[in-house]
Amino acid sequence: MEPEIIIASSPTDAGVSCWDLRTGAEHLRYRSCASPLHGLTSVAGRFLASSQVRDAKSSTSGSILYWSWNKAQVEVRSFPAEPIRPIACNSQGTYIAGGGISGDIYFWEVATGKLLKKWHAHYRAVTCLAFNDDQSLLISGAEDGCVRVWSLFLIFDAVRREETRNLFEYSFHEHSLRVTDVKTGYGGCNAIIVSASEDRTCKVWSLSRGKLLRNVIFPAVIDAISLDPGEHAFYAGGRDGKIHIAALNAPISQNSNNGPHVLGSLAEHSKAVTCLASSADGFLLVSGSEDGMIRVWDTRTRNIIRVFRHAKGMSLYHSVIYRKISLFPLCHLWEPYRKYQVLISRICSPSGPVNNVMVTRQPQLLNPRTSAPTASSRKQALTLPPQLEKFANSPDENTHVKVLIGGQDPSNGIIDSSYVSVQAMEAQIRELQQKGSTAAAEVDMERLKNDQLRSVQMIQHWKTMYDDLHQFCVDELLEDVRTERPTHHNL
Numbered sequence: 001m002e003p004e005i006i007i008a009s010s011p012t013d014a015g016v017s018c019w020d021l022r023t024g025a026e027h028l029r030y031r032s033c034a035s036p037l038h039g040l041t042s043v044a045g046r047f048l049a050s051s052q053v054r055d056a057k058s059s060t061s062g063s064i065l066y067w068s069w070n071k072a073q074v075e076v077r078s079f080p081a082e083p084i085r086p087i088a089c090n091s092q093g094t095y096i097a098g099g100g101i102s103g104d105i106y107f108w109e110v111a112t113g114k115l116l117k118k119w120h121a122h123y124r125a126v127t128c129l130a131f132n133d134d135q136s137l138l139i140s141g142a143e144d145g146c147v148r149v150w151s152l153f154l155i156f157d158a159v160r161r162e163e164t165r166n167l168f169e170y171s172f173h174e175h176s177l178r179v180t181d182v183k184t185g186y187g188g189c190n191a192i193i194v195s196a197s198e199d200r201t202c203k204v205w206s207l208s209r210g211k212l213l214r215n216v217i218f219p220a221v222i223d224a225i226s227l228d229p230g231e232h233a234f235y236a237g238g239r240d241g242k243i244h245i246a247a248l249n250a251p252i253s254q255n256s257n258n259g260p261h262v263l264g265s266l267a268e269h270s271k272a273v274t275c276l277a278s279s280a281d282g283f284l285l286v287s288g289s290e291d292g293m294i295r296v297w298d299t300r301t302r303n304i305i306r307v308f309r310h311a312k313g314m315s316l317y318h319s320v321i322y323r324k325i326s327l328f329p330l331c332h333l334w335e336p337y338r339k340y341q342v343l344i345s346r347i348c349s350p351s352g353p354v355n356n357v358m359v360t361r362q363p364q365l366l367n368p369r370t371s372a373p374t375a376s377s378r379k380q381a382l383t384l385p386p387q388l389e390k391f392a393n394s395p396d397e398n399t400h401v402k403v404l405i406g407g408q409d410p411s412n413g414i415i416d417s418s419y420v421s422v423q424a425m426e427a428q429i430r431e432l433q434q435k436g437s438t439a440a441a442e443v444d445m446e447r448l449k450n451d452q453l454r455s456v457q458m459i460q461h462w463k464t465m466y467d468d469l470h471q472f473c474v475d476e477l478l479e480d481v482r483t484e485r486p487t488h489h490n491l
Helices: 158-163 316-326 335-347 375-380 395-399 422-434 437-490
Strands: 004-009 016-020 040-043 047-053 062-067 076-078 084-089 095-100 104-109 115-120 126-131 137-142 147-151 168-172 179-184 192-197 201-206 211-217 222-227 233-238 242-247 262-267 273-278 284-289 293-298 303-309 356-361
Touching (some): 095 137, 147 192
Parallel strands (some): 179 222
Antiparallel strands (some): 004 016
């Protein structure tokens, strides 16, 4: 099994922490990060991205930061047109979607930083975003209590947009309060959606039918959800400090005190559970809480197997000063020392609240905190993409959909992503056409040869199936004749 890491962040500028999921070894700690809920993501394992909202009352104080895996400093800073809270990235790392406090959704191309689309999605601030497993749909939740499903094909199709009345595929209004989290299952457009809200319910929706399948009522507000990979149940992190286990396809418990769909709970956190994530095999569940603790649970035994503390450690400067002051005799009676001691205790508070956790495959460039980056790892470091655009340069650019071409498989080594936009592809086509009809004819000939080869293979396949079916029917008829002949002879 490939090694996985836990990544956690805090809203109180306690930075981003990374640990090995299986061994517990700590990796680089990223400082100067105060991410909002759902404001942290790994961009296809190439680098980390986080939204920042320094002043909740300001409409222009937001940013999006990039970190590489082998440096603890922010490398790229972007300043969108408004503060962005939730961000989400598709699995290939081609696009980043962000939800604004105005209710708008922003859609950027990672390779160029271009703002491809912006549309008004909700009447109030967007609180959570998620792509479905085939990356064709974007699901959003907002403070208006609404969950909406957006087809990216429709968003980027100018003709269909003019013909349709609404940009969204579905709009679910059954939640009465702010939506806190959304998660999707497997199955593309036939999957399920699970949404959580401050109305103390989680609702299960069908993407294929656009209907509510199940309404689960909890004893506390739910801020985070995580689906079991088999989709028999889902986990719901509550403000009562418990992780509630609710049934999806599992048998319903009629004896539960918390409702027929709640199967049980995991209770070790002293404060609200704010975020949940699962390992790739689904056997480990990671929970983060306002108590600053991150716990790893074995979902089979429901026991804790590891605990992490998300703390903002003492800097080298403060630790040296602290040791020097402590050497003075009767330093505890010195008023300036006592004030500095209080300051140090605040800086080195045991832990900051955790509001984001995720589990991802360990990148090759990520080194343990105890070992410094080697020269070879520094040479292998990838150049991060440019900052995200604040505004679209022109209306025409928004009509183009960008694509990913020729990205290497992450399992084969370091990802050297080669992104090419539609404009670049069109330039290549024009260049090909300018070379003359010979080059174009060669392209057409190669395409026709491939089509012919596929047709011949399909004909052979159908011929084989026909011969097998014919032989089967003949054998069945002969067998019937053999079994019936003795009966007629006896008569």
